[in-house]
Amino acid sequence: MTYAIKARGLTRVHGATRALDDVTLNVHENTITGLLGRNGAGKTTFMSLATAQDRPTSGTVSVLGSEPFEHAKVLEQLCFIRDNQRYPDDYKLVHALRAARIFYPNWDQALADELVELFRIPAKTVVKKFSRGQTSALGIVLGLASRAPVTFFDEPYLGLDATARSYFYDVLLRDYQRYPRTILLSTHLIDEMDRLLERVVILDRGRVVQDADVDELRGAAHQAAGSADAVAAYAEGRTVLSRHRLGGLATVVIEGRPDRAAAAGDVELSSVSLQELVAAYGFDGGDSPASEKEVRS
Numbered sequence: 166m167t168y169a170i171k172a173r174g175l176t177r178v179h180g181a182t183r184a185l186d187d188v189t190l191n192v193h194e195n196t197i198t199g200l201l202g203r204n205g206a207g208k209t210t211f212m213s214l215a216t217a218q219d220r221p222t223s224g225t226v227s228v229l230g231s232e233p234f235e236h237a238k239v240l241e242q243l244c245f246i247r248d249n250q251r252y253p254d255d256y257k258l259v260h261a262l263r264a265a266r267i268f269y270p271n272w273d274q275a276l277a278d279e280l281v282e283l284f285r286i287p288a289k290t291v292v293k294k295f296s297r298g299q300t301s302a303l304g305i306v307l308g309l310a311s312r313a314p315v316t317f318f319d320e321p322y323l324g325l326d327a328t329a330r331s332y333f334y335d336v337l338l339r340d341y342q343r344y345p346r347t348i349l350l351s352t353h354l355i356d357e358m359d360r361l362l363e364r365v366v367i368l369d370r371g372r373v374v375q376d377a378d379v380d381e382l383r384g385a386a387h388q389a390a391g392s393a394d395a396v397a398a399y400a401e402g403r404t405v406l407s408r409h410r411l412g413g414l415a416t417v418v419i420e421g422r423p424d425r426a427a428a429a430g431d432v433e434l435s436s437v438s439l440q441e442l443v444a445a446y447g448f449d450g451g452d453s454p455a456s457e458k459e460v461r462s
């Protein structure tokens with residue numbers, strides 16, 4: 166397996182916050198990888214460091230075999246679509262497309278034209294005045310038509326309606342199948358996007374807590390639900406990722422495969438979705454109006 170991105174001990178500190186904390190990670194080449202985790206987990210920070218838009222406090226990151234900082238040959242192979250992308254004040258659609266065509270060696274104008282039509286992106290309005298969804302749609306056009314060998318999408322769907330999001334997923338898959346490349350994508354819409362993902366990296370508080378094939382990950386944890394005492398007995402000695410209690414009933418997400426022989430009483434074991442798994446890894450207790458939660462053990 167070759168890796169498009171290699172991070173070694175990658176750390177970024179802002180004052181008292183360790184945005185990224187000693188991350189060692191390989192992102193597989195020609196694979197769609199989901200970079201998942203709660204708000205503030207470090208996803209944007211990782212992408213910013215890998216695209217040389219930020220510098221690490223310590224550690225290294227190499228992309229396509231070289232450190233990207235001030236390395237033009239590597240930088241032109243990268244496309245980073247982030248949610249707060251700024252454009253010059255007078256830029257209209259045509260200017261954004263022209264700049265992208267000049268910058269990206271693999272730019273596909275026919276794909277860009279198709280997507281502009283599909284997303285109904287206005288030609289006469291300055292980009293600054295675009296709606297949230299139109300700005301996201303423009304980012305998606307640039308990200309896909311760039312055909313950059315390593316493409317980063319940081320929550321690219323903000324403000325997009327359901328139809329446009331589904332167009333995005335379909336075109337991404339279609340174009341990726343024709344032109345395989347490395348795509349690293351951060352999202353909170355995990356249930357909606359999990360069919361796109363081949364690998365998943367889960368960050369929590371700046372650290373990698375999971376890095377696996379999606380299929381492998383689906384079996385990485387399971388849920389046990391039932392009366393609190395019976396669930397507690399089943400959970401005893403196992404690694405509990407999250408725990409929710411409502412009156413006499415409890416639900417826990419437990420690492421590993423279900424152990425049906427050990428599930429006594431009314432304990433029901435079931436699989437967890439990728440979204441539930443990511444939520445469980447980000448679980449840190451506290452009270453919610455609907456349930457009593459206990460601290461991760």
Ligand SMILES: Nc1ncnc2c1ncn2[C@@H]1O[C@H](COP(=O)(O)OP(=O)(O)OP(=O)(O)O)[C@@H](O)[C@H]1O
Pocket residue numbers: 179182183184185202203204205206207208209210211
């Ligand atoms: N320039 C900065 N100055 C101070 N703190 C920062 C800075 N950039 C990021 N952080 C902090 O670093 C942490 C990681 O932020 P980051 O944007 O990488 O998270 P994220 O996983 O992308 O979150 P989200 O899902 O909300 O977009 C957060 O606690 C954030 O507040």
